[in-house]
Each structure stands twice: as C-alpha cells, then as structure tokens.
Amino acid sequence: MDGKAVQRSIPVALGDRSYHVHIGRGVRELLPRVVADIGAKRVVVVTARPPELVPDPGVPALVIPARDGERDKTLATVGELCSRFAQYGLSRSDAVISCGGGTTTDTVGLAAALYHRGVPVVHLPTSLLAQVDASVGGKTAVNLPEGKNLVGTYWQPRAVLCDTEYLDTLPAREWRNGYGEIARCHFIGAGDLHGLPLADQIAASVARKAEIVAADERDTGLRHLLNYGHTLGHALERATDYAIAHGEGVAIGTVFAGRLAGALGRVPEARVAEHFEVVREYGLPTALPAGVSTPDLIRLMRLDKKATAGLTFVLDGPGGAELVAGVPAEVVADTLAGMPQAG
DSSP states (O other), X not given: OOGGGOOEEEEEOOGGGOEEEEEETTGGGGHHHHHXXXXXXXXXXXXXXXXXXXXXXXXXXEEEEOOOSGGGOSHHHHHHHHHHHHHHTOOTTSEEEEEESHHHHHHHHHHHHHGGGOOOEEEEEOSHHIIIIITSSSEEEEEETTEEEXXXXXXXXXXXXXXXXXXXXXXHHHHHHHHHHHHHHTTTTSOOOTTSOHHHHHHHXXXXXXXXXXXXXXXXXXXXXXXXXXXXXXXXXXXXXXXSOHHHHXXXXXXXXXXXXXXXXXXXXXXXXHHHHHHHHTTOOOSBOTTOOHHHHHHHHTTSTTOSSSSOEEEOOTTSOEEEOOOOHHXXXXXXXXXXXXX
C-alpha cells in the first residue's frame, strides 16, 4: 500500500504493550504487515462485515461471521468463539483479527484475552464509534442481564486499523452513534472538534484517549474521564432494551452531566448550556426518551461499575472533569425531572 494513504498514526504508549492506531483510507491494507510483525503462522478473522472487506492477512485464516449488536455481546458468544479457536488449532503465537463495530471489538477482544490466557488481537473497527473509542485502550467486556459491560478484562491490541473507507456506507444513525463519543470529548480535554475533517476528528479523539490510557491503563483514576456521559447513557440503553444506541445515550448523558454539575454548583449556567449546545451541534438527541421512569434510571445507574460509593458520575468542575461519588439521589432525580422529554 502507498504509505501516503496513511493519514495518521497515533501511538498508545504502554511500554512493552505499546501499539499504534492507524487512521485513514486504505489502512486496512497494513494488516499483512501487522500479522508478520506478530509472527503469527495462522489467524482467526471474526468479522461482522462481508469477508471480502477484510484484506488477506498473508497467512492461513479461518473466517468466522459475526453480528454487531448488544444481543450477541454475551459470555455465550465468547465461549463459542473460544471453541472455534480451539477447533482450528489456534496457538498463543498466532493471532485473532476483529472486524466490525464496537460490540464486535469488545467481544472478540475478550475472547482473545481469555483463550490460552491471551492471544494477540488486531482490531479493524468499521463504525465511527468503534474507531473513535471502542477499539482503542484495551477494555474488553460483555454484558450480563444485570448490567452492561460487567464481565471483562484489559487486553491491549497489537494494532488498530481505522480505515475510514469502511465508514462510506454507514447509515445516518451509526454516524450519530459515533458522534456521541466525539461530542463528549469536548469536555474531557480534546477541544472543539466540530467542523473538523472526519479523519482529524477521529485522530483527536483517539489521541486524547491514548494520552489518558497511557497515564491510567486500568481505570484507577484519570481513565474515569472517558466515561463522561456514560452513567446515564448506559442506563438509557438498558431501560429501552437498547432501542437507544450507545452513542445516543452518551449524548443525552452528556447533556445530563452538564445539568447535574450545575445543580451541584460545580459549573455556572453558561457551562451547563454549553453541554446542550455542543451535543445539539452534532445533530444528537438531547432529551430523555419517552417511557423511561426516574426510579428505573436511578436503579440502573446504581449498577454502574464506577458506583462504589453511591451514585457516581464523571462531572465537569472548576478544575475540569473528575469522578464525583456519593451524589445525592434526590439531586439526581430532580435533575432528571428537569431534562427535556422526547415526544
């Protein structure tokens, strides 16, 4: 592949687990080089896209079809994948390739982390959400009936190939799904990305995430910033049986986070309004969906992984965003009640 086609290469600096996120049209053609660098003699490709959209990895490959979506993001799916790996004879010196959206990279990443206690994985994210967030940083997880992303581990990929050509056929809703993650980056140090070329928006989002992950790989402090807008966002996904997509939930959750920070006296009204304006600029939902109840949302938010000391949110403040624990339920309820409601 012509090297000029690679528009960006963002390092994720984690010592001997460091890797690069390549961004641009045609970067998936780097796959054979990445596989050769790993030294794999064979690979398993798990793809939610047509197999012909995955380049020849340069070694023998088993192709397993997958489906994007929360309903297949389960331990059962992980078990099935690991069985297929074993039947193919995959060894720890081989590799797994994921090709699909964020649910696929999450699920395949967890299967790779668990099989033989860890085999190399390379991600080819095909949705905007997966390119700006899910495929980067090494978090892998699946859902339980009790909550989202409750079973997982940290397993860094060997490389991430964000081929923007994959985005050409995305439906409008998938664009909104990805822009929900980009919009929340405005409040965690990435700056104003609205109006930038797509590759620059992806690169800036990835660069900010890479900086945070390099400083806090395992969520002991700074990495909590990446969950901005996610506490309510995840609850909305669950409350609507995933009729609200992840990025849509994060967008609404970002508006809510601004309002909650205002209610707690952490930010002035102008900053509260900025949350609404940024989300609206991206054409994202800003109102709670019809039919969700405040008690249900609070119950679901208590299941959030961050909620170790009562209701816990990442909120803006005088010194920027930070994790805030023990937020009074009555303040959360009042803020939810004040949110706009979709018709």
